[in-house]
Amino acid sequence: MSDSSPLANLDSQRDELIRQINEISDFAVLREQEPLLVGKRSLLTTLQRTLGQIAENERKEAGALLQGARRLVEDRFNERFAELEMVERAAKLEADRLDLGDVVVSAVRVPVTVGHPNLVASTQRELEDVFVGMGFSVADGPEVESDWYNFEALNIPPAHPARGMWDTFYVDLGEPETVVLRTHTSPTQIHLMEAAVKLGDPRVHAVMPGRCFRRDTPDARHLAAFHQIEGLVVDRGITFADLAGVIETFTRAYFGPTISSRLRPAFFPFTEPSAEFEITCTICQGDGCRTCSQTGWIELGGCGMLDPAVLEAVGIDGSEWSGFAFGFGIDRCAQMRHQIADMRALIENDARFLRQFS
């Protein structure tokens, strides 16, 4: 390349730019200088425009050289930019520092704000209270479960077609499809019975509320996460009549004296005999309307006598003890009571929605 080439001093020009960049230690200055260093008004951009003057046979090579220089300068600029930005951010945060140990609490004046309990949480509480009044205790359980607790101990063996009843989210742990987000609160039953057996007294009288998950695209009537409350009684001499009595007592206590319950046969792997329980339609009080498809009844949940296979899985002697379980949706109770047209409002957390409940 001849000395008269516009790129004759490229190396030193490049080094000079890098030196300038290195010298800047203030983020604001660097930003201010950006156009001159690497931008539209920079030396390298000016040189770019002179490429046209170079003989065609040398132009490609010159272009490559210029590109190489530009890359070096830009890389350095970007590095410096990040360094100084971090310094700047740290300085800003430092300037913002507040030792919270020095906060004079009595001097903090906050406006009075009226709070609002969450609808689902207060519905859960109300349901718990009804059952506590009937002599139940309340038990909690984890949301991530093994296949054993969520399915197999509940008499739903691997690949059993009944698994199709639950659209399951699998958790990426262990062997494939062995850890799940619980699809129902029923695994807590197993935990409770196992714990009771360990203590040598298999009796359980408990309800188990909690969050569950189903892999189902949310719509106005379903959410992928939802809340269930499940009941479990294990004792001597417990029969289907006790189950039906508990369901009826609960129904009247929670929904009111004009609402009653009825049971009809259904299938759940963990209970036998099993039933679905329906309550008088709360919209039409049983006269028949669109909500209840003119039947006067709406489905609320499932229930049944503990299946002998479940008792066996947890080591309870089914010839001495018997029991029942039932379960239904907490969100659904809230939906019914407040005629919530779109369940997605429950997870939207719009202040205007939240403030309706007290």
Add this chain to the structure above:
Amino acid sequence: MKIPLSWLRDFIDISESPEQLREVFDDLGLVVEGVEYTGQDIDAVLVAKVLEIHPIEGADRIRRVVIEAGEGPLEIVCGAMNFVEGNHVPFAPVGAVLPGDFAIAKRVMKGITSNGMLCSARELRLNEDHGGLYVLDELITPVIGQPLVEALGITPDVIFDISVEGNRPDAWSVEGVARDLAARLGRPIKSPVLATTNGPSTGEVARASITAPNECGRLTVSIIENIVVKPSPTWIQQRLSGAGMRPISNVVDASNYVMLELGQPNHPYDASKVAGKTLGVRHAVPGESIKTLDGVVRELARPGRGLGDSGVDVVIVDGDDTILGLAGVMGGDDSGVSDSTTEVLFEAAFFDPMTIARSSKRHGLRSEASARFERGVDPELALRATARFVEILKQSCPEIIWRSEPIDVRGQLPRVPEISLSAFDIERSLGVSIPLDEATRLLTAIQFSVKLDGEGLLVSPATARLDVREGAAGRADVIEEIARLYSYQRLPRRVPTWAEPGGLSKTQRLRRQLRDVVVDFGAAEAWTPTLGSDADFELLDSGERVRITNPLASEESVLRNTLVTGLARAWARNVERGTGDLILSELGNVFIHPKVAKAPRATKGGVAGSVTLELPEERERLAVLLGREEDDARTAVAFAVGIFNRLGVANVVLRTPEQTPNGFHPTRVAEAIDRQSGSVLGFVGEVSPMLLAALEAPEGRRVGYVDLDFEALADESRATRQATEAKIPSKFPSALLDLAFVAPDSVHADDIRSALQLASDEVEAVSLFDVYRGTSLGEGVRSLAYSVRLTPRDSTFSDTQIAKIRELLVDSARHLGAELRAQ
């Protein structure tokens, strides 16, 4: 399953109204999801011939059609394209009212008057087909102007859409539903007409074998000759349509008819395409594949993802060992019946339910056949179903020949359990005594066999009831059948009692209290998603995350390990809506990956719970986001201190943490530490400005944040409670001392407060009331002013007493490096 009432009537006399039947079905556990009335409101529809079809200028979706329906040519504007001149189609004249209260009137479109409507099958509620007009020429010999109901022999019908429970394989058929109904109504059930064989022996021309006896319990093969493939008679087509299946040809229709009516999935092959007229059932071996009817090539015998799925596939092969189908799931696309078929090789078999369930799941392939086999098809049904198939086929081909002695090969069939049942067993389960002769009557009505056995019964289920198990479980199954047929609604109710009182645990009461406190302080309680995206959490650099293998969307693929993202997002959305002047709170679980958790949860897992799994640590946290205009770290501190006070957690100090907790502002955060136990109870401060920027919150807006560890709060050894002993306030007047100290920044204001508190028994309360920094004090120090309330125990204070205590106070602060500030 959709069941036409007319079809049920083949099996049982019914006088009940559809509404009454619906109640009976529901009470039997055959839940009716919908009732549909068909063949009604179409009396006015006539058979019309299409004379001419003309395009309409400026419209390519509609055409002008001239028809003849008996009263001279009429012009109709029609949008369907599936017919040609000369076809016969249903015509609804002006004035007709079609199903769904659809009144036909004269309409003018593009300047052309349409004098009625040409109809699709769906518009007439005859079947679901809406691909075009219901062209009649293939179905009947049309007569112009004849009422359609007459031409097709349609009678009004009622279709029950019944949801069949997983333990009722038998009810997935018209006959099964009729059997339940007959048992409940106490009426006899009629058997369908069955054909008998009328040809030479099957064994002369065909062969069958089973080499997978555990998976295939039975394989029957029949040869049916002299077939002419053509459309089925209208009544068969209507039944299939009513049951939701599309009519195709007489052979396919008869096959479907039998499956719907009796519950036996089956397969008619074109016998000429089956090498050696031989069927075999064997295991597929790795490397084999099949192209199923849906056009997909499927690799066989590969282990599945699910627990215990070793990848067993069973295939049907012909005499050349060519794979014809995936047994019990779906056929291949080569050997089916076509228009030229004259001889059918008919297969009806029994396959092991679990094998079919696994195959079907592994290949993501569900068919009418697999859905039935995986629940369990009656192993004794195959030949009866074949006889019914031949009988139905005879309706269109009376000349067919069914070779005698159909081939019937057996593998391993499920054992029929024998269950002992006493009157006590029934009462012990149902709480009512149902006499054994009543139980016997109910069970025999659904074809259970019942024998007397001493005081009790020995019961064997109907062969169609593979759901009934052995032993105690089987006893429960049988008792459910008795209860079901007896009617759940007749069973008694009783409210049980037990000695133990119900109630909440201490932790549960505290959880409620905490929620109440937070709401009392002004928070609106939110519910934010448990599942978030990587991007949500990467922002906070919160390390290893727990993932979902099969998320619905990538935004919901990671289990949250903090509540801050969800709450901050909910708040930011409210800000956008102009409703962001609020406090949001949430009490919920966060999930810590077992690799990084301090205490991963060990639990039973694997097949039969035989291994120990490490699951995520689930921590319950209370988060409060203070998003009102004036909120910042200070209001967060006041909020947190208020919570601690209300819970009686008496002695908490806020210190700068060594590491910034997730989601917090790095220089405006403190950890709340219980003085006595040293436990961290949570964090207080502001939301990270980076997170706020990512959520496009208003620039410069501060957001207070409190994040408390619920388990720590609930644990009284970690969150030390105020003494339970009540103190009686002194009757003597108190003295107030204001003391200001100059303390280096390294000395914690609360440490001084605590030292002052402990300096003398007379100190009743100490509170910080002012913090001052100024050049006059020097760098690295500040003035902390405390108000100290002194209360004497036994007598009024003297000045010297006060002076002495003041000295003690000043000394105790000095020990920490704080000097009394010069006045």
